[in-house]
Amino acid sequence: MITFTNQEGSRIVDMLILVIQENKQYLSDIDGAIGDGDHGINMNKGFTLCREALDKDPGDLSYSLNLLGRILMMKIGGAMGPLYGSFFRTFALSLEGKDEIGRDDFQAALSSSVGALQIISKASVGDKTMMDVLIPAKEAMDLAVKEDLAFGHAVDLMTEAARRGRDSTVNMEAKIGRSARLGTRSRGTMDAGAASCCLILETMASGIKELIRE
Amino acid sequence: MQKFINNPNQVVEDMLQGFIKAHPDLISGTGNERVVKYKDAPVKGKVGIVTGGGSGHKPAFIGYIGKNMVDAVAVGEIFTSPPAQMFYDAITEADSGEGVAILYGNYSGDNMNVAMAMEMAAEDGIMVQKVVANDDVPSAPATEAEKRRGVAGEILMWKAGGAKAAMGGGLDQVIAVAEKAITNTRSMGVGLSGCTIPEVGHPNFSVESGKMEVGIGHHGEPGIEITDLEPANKVARRMCDVILPDLPFTMGDDVVVLLSGLGSTPVMELYILFNEIEKILSDTGIRIHKSYVGNYFTSLEMAGATLSVMKLDEELKECIDYEADSTGLRQFQK
DSSP states (O other): OOEEEHHHHHHHHHHHHHHHHHTHHHHHHHHHHHSOSOHHHHHHHHHHHHHHHHHHSOOOHHHHHHHHHHHIIIIIOTTHHHHHHHHHHHHHHHHTTOSEEEHHHHHHHHHHHHHHHHHHOOOOTTSSSTHHHHHHHHHHHHHHHHTTOOHHHHHHHHHHHHHHHHHHTTTOOOOSSGGGGGGGGGTTSOOHHHHHHHHHHHHHHHHHHHHHHO | OOOOOSOGGGHHHHHHHHHHHHOTTTEEEOSSTTEEEETTOSOTTSOEEEEEEEESOTBTTGGGBEETSBOEEEEEEETSOOOHHHHHHHHHHHOSSSOEEEEEEOOHHHHHHHHHHHHHHHHTTOOEEEEEEOOBGGGSOGGGGGGOOOOTHHHHHHHHHHHHHHTTOOHHHHHHHHHHHHHTEEEEEEESOOOBOTTTOSBSOOOOTTEEEETOOTTOOOOSEEEEOOOHHHHHHHHHHHHHHHTTOOTTOEEEEEEEEOBSSOHHHHHHHHHHHHHHHHHHTOEEEEEEEEOSBOOTTBOEEEEEEEEOOHHHHHHHHSOEEESSOEEOOO
16 A cells, blocks of 8 residues: 655645745735735744744654644634634644554545534535535545545545635635625635635645655 | 835734833733733723734724723734634633623634634633624625624624623623623724735725725725715715614614724714714704714724714613723713
């Protein structure tokens, strides 16, 4: 079975931090169209705080994800702090204690993280939120495991589902969160949470593919 | 960007340091640099009043910290809910053992972070209850009032809850009066320009010259309608036509009127609007018991105004008239 080690997996968190830092403006611009334009700023602030903490005190993938989750939850605020905080912490707890991480471990972690968010957030597919990315991505990953596809192939399918989910938010009317208050006027713009969520899953997938190639 | 700032990432920290230095007679910092409190908080024998929210709304929220008002505030990034830890720290700073009323506005981030903070406080044995303000009429229909935003009506909720706590009311009484204050309040904003979050560096939206955005939100959320800019009497009429039937306010009611600028509208224009609002209320047979006109709840440098009207009963009247001392609202006992 193809796996990567929890130790070398910390590189995925390095990549996540970098991708959020690089897309700070892009995410704020999307949010500015129908929200208040701070999504990229706040994500960047949280992920950068995590970078500083990891530089002082590095660790493996589950440690790094847990640290990221705790920082987002306790220090960032907004709606994204608790949501992403809970996502990454649940992800971390699911991987904790595993030396090697394979396809099924990743699928289980994604599945429990999405489950944790569904407890906090009432959003479902079609509400124009990050759940429009997460739920189909999780389902794609679940199906890939059921069909016993290779790890690399499975995360490719997850990425494709995430991108389709992200793009599907453009024509949706927001039902939950700040942009829901715009009613039909929220149509025509991508949801910023869906955009950041897609970046995160894409980056996890490309990180995994680099790790399993080596 | 025409702003007096240093590092755009540090505007909230820099502001708070200045605020604490400027008002040592009322305000003190706490162990959490993002939590500010009344210098005498926790006040012995009194229910603590806590609020919090994103920055950029001066004097809200910290300007309402003071005597017979708010005891501690959690200060978020601009237009962003403070995280749970800050709300929790504000609760502990305000708690004298009589419990804490957390009175804040209906935004998804604040709801999640307050819920987490309340759980943490409850684990520590602190009694804490909340009231969520939802006074902004254009943000959702009356049938979905639970989705409405909290806007400038929050000030009247803090005023009423703060007074009740100061009079010796227990936590249940403070919560009940704060709840009544916001249930009796309706608000609506009209925007004339957008605003710039310093770290973003460009306006979050724009209102074309000669137009106005009706029902604008306190964070630049687009309103329900963009129309041609109208004279003040028509704007006042439009606001009253939305607010008055929604409660409804009717002939014989005593009300508080709070007309707040959104940041860059001259106070002179607020009085021009108020003059028209007063005419409409008086023609309707609604009596203004007390008026607040000025920059009470802003959105950085947005141009525009929010009108809030609260229907009074004897208890609310007593709370509104109660002495208060904060940087944003100061009044003497009659």
